[in-house]
Amino acid sequence: MTSDCGCILIVCGLPASGKSSLIHQIETGLMQEFRIIVVEYDHLMPGDVEKMLITETSAEEASKWKLYREEIVECVDILLGNLSGLSSVSPKTCSVASQPVSVSDGLWMKFEECYTSILGNEVPSGASRPFVIIIDDNMYYRSMRYQYFQLARKHRVGFSELYLDCSTETAVSQNAMRVAGQVDENVIRSMATHFESPNKETCQWEKHSLQMSSHSAIIGDIRLLINSAIEDPVHPLLVEDVEQKEESRQICSQSGIHQADQILRKLIAQQMIAAKASGTSTDKLKQMAGQLAEKRSRILKDMKLGIVTLNLTTDVKNASKDPNSQLYKFIASVFC
Template structure:
């Protein structure tokens, strides 16, 4: 227990994981640099975690088909690399010897990782004075599942967690992307725009600390969000309770839906059975009408209207009541 407490000395001060998400070339990196500058003015330790630099280029390679990009396969291809980034953050938060030896996974660029952690390390001759620690995770994060992994890491270490979604229209992103030294294939951006799911606190309770911006100039709003997240670190116990409540609600909704479907099937089957009985009764009724109930005599005129009224008013009603009573009795 003592060793575990010592290992958390790096995060003894308030710490936060801030997810920057949006399409490629939306302006996330520009916004990240401005946040780091503002954080420095406040005396915070802040660093950008740039996924594009940390994850090897070959991990992003995917086949371009006539019907677009197999984005789900692309997601699976680099999922292990993304997890390695989060694992490295966890290592940094746990280890005491990060100054002497920066640990990272072979799945990410070690040099790039060392650069982004240097700004977070306390000088060897200084002591932790409660200075906030800020990680800015810069990536597209177009699926909620990608962002949820970061949330889980923050929950594990009782860190603050927040998200900033940078809005930008597709045409502008494509135009800016062309000016990059290593542009992303246009088809990838187009397909990503179709799949992108921005933070939705109404759907996902864990995305409550999120804002959407359409400009990189709104640094003040971002700093207010991060400050709020720092003051309200995640609690595994409380958040697990919320998750259980959410799971129970989903389960209840599923039960109601399935029960409704089962009732509909039973009603449909019952109606088909009833229609069958009505059809058979109709045939029998017509037979009785012509063979038994109507005394046709060739020499006499028949009052058709009176015959129909008599048959419908007595014989048919009697058979209708008999069918209904038998049907209801059999289905009790």
């Protein structure tokens, strides 16, 4: 493996679940094998922004949260462009990129501090280390993580996820012991009820994922996860011409959202039928129906706000009637 290959590693979990400590272990244990770059959301994003999403006080605040997160993704996009060798700018140059118009001054300044220092590191003589971009964030919605899968596809690098499993009560307890950076307890509890942990059994794009607790973290297992992702980079979609790109932008219309809604309703019906056939009790069926309905509403809301984007190349007309259509497969991957 060469220094221009690598992967994205999403480290997700509840606040105070031990993500930062685990990432420090990864840096210490694997720094001789990989060029590790940590993108820490807590450092880049104002502390009250995450709470905006949890409390959902208004559409305006949700849009502000979306904007911050989109800017971070765009910064990582630029970073990947240089590290993966797809950029015309040398990754050994400190001033590797100019500030994107859509990224705020404050965020770019913070990001560039980390960016420049990492790119300035020298590769040890006789060694060629693949890079690993670690995304340190709660990432409790699957759609959040899917944005980085799309980046991995764009830059033809690997994609992997490390989920730090932690009970709500443990997270609350550990959060209370923090000297600084405590998170509102209600935020932790609300996030726990909404958390969508990686599931490689039902979501093929999450196939390189690992679940562990902070007490059972084994560097050897994490090394295998990273190597497997690097050796299996995400395959790019077919290159689109200008007209196809314009068509793809039109997919985010009301027609596309309507088709997505129809697909979500079908997926819910399938899960309910399967649960009923397996003998699930009436009370559990009611609970399941409520949870699935809430999930459907959230996905549709994310689509309307642009949090979930549809980068498809085909018309969505009647997509809900074709399980093999791009839209149907996309919605199924987000819903799973």
